[in-house]
Amino acid sequence: MIVSVIRKCLCCIGLAAVATAQTPDKNKFEKMEPALSAILQEAHAAGFAVAVVEKDKVIYSRGFGYRDVAKQLPVTAHTQFAIGSCTKAFTSALLGNLRKQGKVDFDKPATTYLPALNFSDADLNNQVTLRDMMCHRTGFSRYDLAWYLFASDSRDTLLQRMHFMKPNAPLRARWQYNNFMFMVQGMVTEKLTGQSWEQNISSQFFQPLGMNESSIGTVSLAAATEPARGYELEKEKEIKLMKYHPITAMGPAGAINSTVTDMSKWLITWINGGSYNGREIIPADYVKEAASSQMVIHGAFPDKAKPYEQFANYGLGWMLESYHGHYRVEHGGNIDGFTALTTFYPLDSIGIVVLSNQNNSGVPTKVTDLISDRLLGVSNVATARKPGPKPEDPKPVNDSSLIAHPATHPLTAFAGLYKNDAYGNFDIYLKKDSLFARFPYVTWYLQREGYNIFSPYDEADTVIDVNFKSNIRLQFMMNYSGDIDQLGFSFDPAGEPVIFNRVPQLLNIPAATLAEFTGEYKMADMLITIKQNDAKVLTMTVPGQPLYILEPVDANTFQIKELKGFKVKFIRDAQQQVIAITSIQPNGTFRAEKTSSKTK
Incomplete structure (x- = not known):
């Protein structure tokens, strides 16, 4: 989600592919494994895990590389990674379950269910629906650093900040990714169920699916049986350890941790219309709706450079696109040190999940495309999605x-x-x-x-x-x-x-010192009165104007609380007696002489 602005020197660490136990379909995939290992090597990635499902079975799962580079601990199919925004499909699916229970309508304003939500534009309170939030068409841009850099553990705090955010596009006019709107969805589920978002995810998905290797939050990730450490790549080949970044309040947008073993169960559920082992986990009608186009991401004519991609739309917590003529549903995720990609082809009954411990990594996309090409029978592998040009090393800037x-x-x-x-x-x-x-x-x-x-x-x-x-x-x-x-x-x-x-850092000036500033000051025919009120705060009265509060910013200078950019500076003589004030204003500086220390 966030691209680091920091670079530092680090030794290059060589990587080796480390295999986990194979499934019975080993022969079907073993020819692919050298290419998968090559992706790891070329990306200078620490490691990744991949699982492939077909209909209701896992047909392949394996780990490559290391979950902990320093300790040389291998990635396995049971290594837990942060999955980032792959969390979004879970959050929106909670609303799908609530709709079946008759507790929510996607097309009603979100404020119907969360009255504390208050946009700066009052009209939006009556217009922005849950569906708008679920498919990123609210008109608000990302505002990501409002939760990433200015983090808070309180969803209520982040919700209050949303009041001060301004849309940069009309409602439903443009697709713009926004994590805050998924936090709101999580809060709606909390309101309607009386349970936390975390409890809802566990009770409605983790437990019935047997996702026993999944958790929420960085504390749980660190405590996992096989936690992956997160890494970033510097100067194209140097691996640097990244700290886990807690996003407690923004959890509904991206705080789930999981393994490819567990995520396989999630994919099987979607491929099978919301059911797992004959049990409905998500309503079938919601599954079809979530995997159907709700908002256009790119409305341009297909690019000849990408003939396999003929549309790119967004469903409900899922991205939708064509891939060599196959209908593809997917969502990526990226949070400090981790990149994930969850993909399924509903008409082909195939699903692929790739979890990596490399920040902003292209590995999940390359692995997914390679496996997709083989399973879908795409002969021209060269047409698979290619990453953009590698960023050049920063050049010295002549400043x-x-x-x-x-x-x-x-x-x-x-x-x-x-x-x-x-x-x-x-x-x-x-x-x-x-x-x-x-x-x-x-x-x-x-x-x-x-x-x-x-x-x-x-x-x-x-x-x-x-x-x-x-x-x-x-x-x-x-x-x-x-x-x-x-x-x-x-x-x-x-x-x-x-x-x-x-x-400004206001000074605490003793009342006795403040008393030295009180009195009457004359500027031409205008009399200005400075008093100390009962709260021991200086006030200024100017004829025909409201009462002003003076706030001390240094020993003799006060800002006018009600007027931004206006100040009053008290002038002392050689004996340190206050003899005048200077009013510092945008249109000039004006002096008033002290005529009396008494005030009427």
């Missing part, structure tokens, strides 16, 4: 023109709390002579590029690659008073840069 221009402020002026209601808050602080940005699960070192522009690097990196330039830039901005009051950087590729407002 001399930027670096030549110093920052407008000392580093201390950039420090503080920055806030955005849709994303959350984070701190920027000074340590020694460097700036750092602190988020819930990560801390960035900020390297100045020039002016007030900085690039982020992971603080955990002890060696920073000077040739690598982050693709994220943070730009600090000034208000009319010349103070740093905002920070902007691009979180969402589909939207404008996100602006965070700096929250």
